[in-house]
Amino acid sequence: MVAIATLFVLMSNPLVLLPNFFAALDRAIDVTWVICLVTLPWLRLPLVSIPVGLFMAFAGLTTLWSISEVETRGSTQMYVHIALIALLAAANTRTAVLCHGVTLGGVAVVVLSYWAQLTGRMPPTEDGFLAGIGTNRNILAYTLVLALCFALAAVPRSTWGRVLWGLSLATILLGIYLAGSGTATAAAPALILVALALRLSRRQIGSSTLPRLSRRGWTAVWSVLLLASATLSVRPDLLGRLLGRDSTTLSGRVPFWRATLEELDDRVLQGYGWGTVWPHPWQPAWPNNVFDRIYFNAGYQLTHGHNSLIDLAPQVGLIGILAYLTIMAGGLRATLLVFRSPQPGPDDEVTARLAVLAVLGLVLCGITEPLSTIPLGWFCLVMVAGVAARTAREVRAARREGELAST
Numbered sequence: 001m002v003a004i005a006t007l008f009v010l011m012s013n014p015l016v017l018l019p020n021f022f023a024a025l026d027r028a029i030d031v032t033w034v035i036c037l038v039t040l041p042w043l044r045l046p047l048v049s050i051p052v053g054l055f056m057a058f059a060g061l062t063t064l065w066s067i068s069e070v071e072t073r074g075s076t077q078m079y080v081h082i083a084l085i086a087l088l089a090a091a092n093t094r095t096a097v098l099c100h101g102v103t104l105g106g107v108a109v110v111v112l113s114y115w116a117q118l119t120g121r122m123p124p125t126e127d128g129f130l131a132g133i134g135t136n137r138n139i140l141a142y143t144l145v146l147a148l149c150f151a152l153a154a155v156p157r158s159t160w161g162r163v164l165w166g167l168s169l170a171t172i173l174l175g176i177y178l179a180g181s182g183t184a185t186a187a188a189p190a191l192i193l194v195a196l197a198l199r200l201s202r203r204q205i206g207s208s209t210l211p212r213l214s215r216r217g218w219t220a221v222w223s224v225l226l227l228a229s230a231t232l233s234v235r236p237d238l239l240g241r242l243l244g245r246d247s248t249t250l251s252g253r254v255p256f257w258r259a260t261l262e263e264l265d266d267r268v269l270q271g272y273g274w275g276t277v278w279p280h281p282w283q284p285a286w287p288n289n290v291f292d293r294i295y296f297n298a299g300y301q302l303t304h305g306h307n308s309l310i311d312l313a314p315q316v317g318l319i320g321i322l323a324y325l326t327i328m329a330g331g332l333r334a335t336l337l338v339f340r341s342p343q344p345g346p347d348d349e350v351t352a353r354l355a356v357l358a359v360l361g362l363v364l365c366g367i368t369e370p371l372s373t374i375p376l377g378w379f380c381l382v383m384v385a386g387v388a389a390r391t392a393r394e395v396r397a398a399r400r401e402g403e404l405a406s407t
Contacts, residue, residue: 004101011379012143014133016116021282046087049385051330055323059274066273075275083382090386095350099154106147110175130178141181142365149361152195153354187364198353253306259298271317278304308366331355334388351391358384
């Protein structure tokens with residue numbers, strides 16, 4: 001748990017504590033080596049998720065037509081390192097323990113952010129919000145939303161465990177409130193409602209047997225979620241009005257998205273090369289004509305696409321976007337396998353809930369932030385893909401054993 005929490009804090013790019021993300025990644029690699037050496041007799045090799053492998057393979061393949069081969073190779077290496085750390089964690093940790101570790105990491109981010117404000121290392125924003133150890137309140141917000149996804153997926157069974165879990169959950173929600181991000185403020189209650197719906201689908205709670213949510217009930221739940229998502233996609237201004245924010249351009253993002261899509265031109269399928277376009281704070285691309293044209297057409301400059309798919313589009317094109325979405329689909333497929341299984345184990349159910357909540361959290365925060373390329377977003381998605389692949393394999397094996405026993 002402590003190791004997972006440490007990795008979560010490091011992957012959040014804590015610029016208040018370290019000079020840049022490369023320093024944080026080096027420390028994350030050191031932590032991983034130490035844990036691997038300590039647990040060497042029991043260490044299991046990571047089960048590589050096929051969708052993750054396909055995405056990284058295509059990202060590396062873009063070197064062939066990249067506008068900067070050196071940057072594409074370096075960027076691919078960085079994201080492969082993050083993916084390997086995430087897959088090792090997923091392969092050697094029960095999903096429940098993984099969730100508790102990320103929850104602890106979320107609490108640590110809130111505590112360290114408040115400490116940074118008290119010591120003057122990172123004063124509050126001009127409008128009084130908590131800036132966080134990532135030096136930006138929006139970074140703090142999506143970091144804690146991801147921690148919330150993992151926290152809601154695994155509720156401890158013991159009394160003291162639930163007390164500590166409740167305090168941790170309250171701390172994370174307080175951090176989201178203090179960050180003052182509109183997207184996170186909308187995402188948190190949505191995640192809580194979905195978590196409650198998923199809990200109702202359990203066969204047992206303690207010694208009391210509860211009926212699974214009926215097909216009609218699930219249809220109603222998902223219909224509401226899909227309707228809300230479709231409405232916000234067509235009319236994003238509604239979210240802004242509800243939150244009292246800029247409802248026309250989503251704080252200036254929409255014109256920048258339009259300029260980005262217009263720049264794809266003949267690279268709409270394959271993009272200009274992984275890691276070669278955006279001056280990301282965690283890995284800035286070199287000055288390039290693609291970004292210059294986006295900046296010129298938009299009339300103002302942002303450091304990234306401020307949307308998961310928009311950020312991917314000029315780098316890996318439509319093919320890369322589809323590969324990324326396949327990773328999410330793989331997690332949700334594991335959820336279906338678990339809920340269709342005759343006798344899923346407790347950790348299997350945690351995996352099923354985590355896949356739904358994490359994908360939903362990444363999608364919601366990905367509307368206004370590039371969670372697809374942010375190191376912490378990639379780290380969390382690959383961890384979910386890893387435990388989903390492991391659980392899917394175990395469920396299939398149990399099903400085959402049951403079929404053989406019955407024959």
